[in-house]
Amino acid sequence: MSLGAVRKLEGKVAVLTASTSGIGYSIAKKLAMDGAKVMLSSRKSDNVERAVKQLRSECEGVSVEGVVCHVGKDDHRKNLIKETVSKFGRLDILVSNAAVNPMTEGTLMTSESAWDKIFEVNVKAAALLVKEAHPHLVASGSGAVVFVSSAAGYVPNPFLGAYSASKSALLGLTKALAEELAPDNIRVNCIAPALFSNMSVCVIWKDPLVQEIQKRRNPTWRIGETDECAGAVAFLCSDEASYITGETIPLTTVESARL
Template sequence: MSSSLNGKVVLITGAASGIGRATAIKLSKLGCALALTDIVETDLGETAESCHTEKIITAALDVSNADQSELVLKETVEYFGRLDHIFNCAGINPTPYPLLDLPEGYFDKLVAVNLKGTYNVTKAALPHLKEHAGCSFVNVSSILGLKPSKLQATYCATKYAIIGFSKSMALELGERGIRVNVVAPGFIQTPTNASVVAGPDFVKSAEQSVSLGRLGTAAEIADVVAFLMSDEAKYMNGSVVEINGGLAN
């Protein structure tokens, strides 16, 4: 894997923490140059310092803003001279709400970031990707993009939509040699994971629903993301990879 990713330029959204940060660190070890983005640029400092390369730029990016997305993608290519892979990781984790209790603006916010953000960055990146050069997108869905959960209608809607969008883009871009794949994480130990936020009892319940008996780590998601970008996955297009430790149905 290291030889096929060495020297590649990867843009990561949501890189300030969690899965985005872990993926940046993983890819830096494999020799990638990185464009790290998050909604607040100063939050990216710790990620950049943890990476094993000096080939890094950082930028503030609100993925729900199409103009910002176009500008950051353009600046990335101007700086590095190329772009090879995009990891659409920025997103808002769910809060359980009955539909009638949904706070004003919650639906619009989740759709704007989780779904339209992936759309904006994908659209902005496409003019800069060289055809038949091994370029790819990896998008983040969720186990809740594959199975429903009560009190999570809005979040499920965005994550189901990511899979539909990604599979359609895989068909559209495949003839240009550009791949689009999806990771669907289960319960992952990150600061914003809903179970972690809810407290130890919720974490214990989540762990009991996983056959491996524990939450996953952000680094374990990063391993799969890196694989999907690599030449080892060059015939994977439109795939949805579940990473959930053996989650009970």
């Protein structure tokens, strides 16, 4: 696939967490196709190398690099931003996609260690990554941050109580940071996907019965493709969304997340 004629992110530099597969990879691909220089990241070096090679192969002429990053580790977060600025000279866009869900049980059944891990990665690390990127986003003159939440943040899933709560927290974090960073000309927005193909955060999404329920609750009567998340993020990162901040775009109806 060659680069498209419309390159609304030309000259921008984007860094994405958990971007070697699924929604993260699709977003990275879209940003690159729209002209951004992209830094992929993931916890495993093999996945990073594979994704960088794949993206360069699929999209001729894109500028993409990769680095290992476990967002729960402070030194990894610092290195991710450092390597991005070192490779590309600036930073304009941060997409926080990394998330975990170590168990599939109700809220009161969730262990303390699971609570710690879920909020450590899904919420705290996202906020601290913005903090790390902040000086560079300020220097860019018009920075953009996008969090990847979930429809479960609106309609909690009975098997994903703590995970759902963490995704609700991202909706609040989006609002809080949008207010705080507006004076720096940094916009902060969010997307909330329902069930999409290739989502790996929880095994229950792969259950055929769960997928059938999701299809019936969705007006489109189908499960979304991860590429269908990417356009919303590219829009929020572009000058086309220059007057939008503190908002969350559901993809698609949040009611489709209900089981």
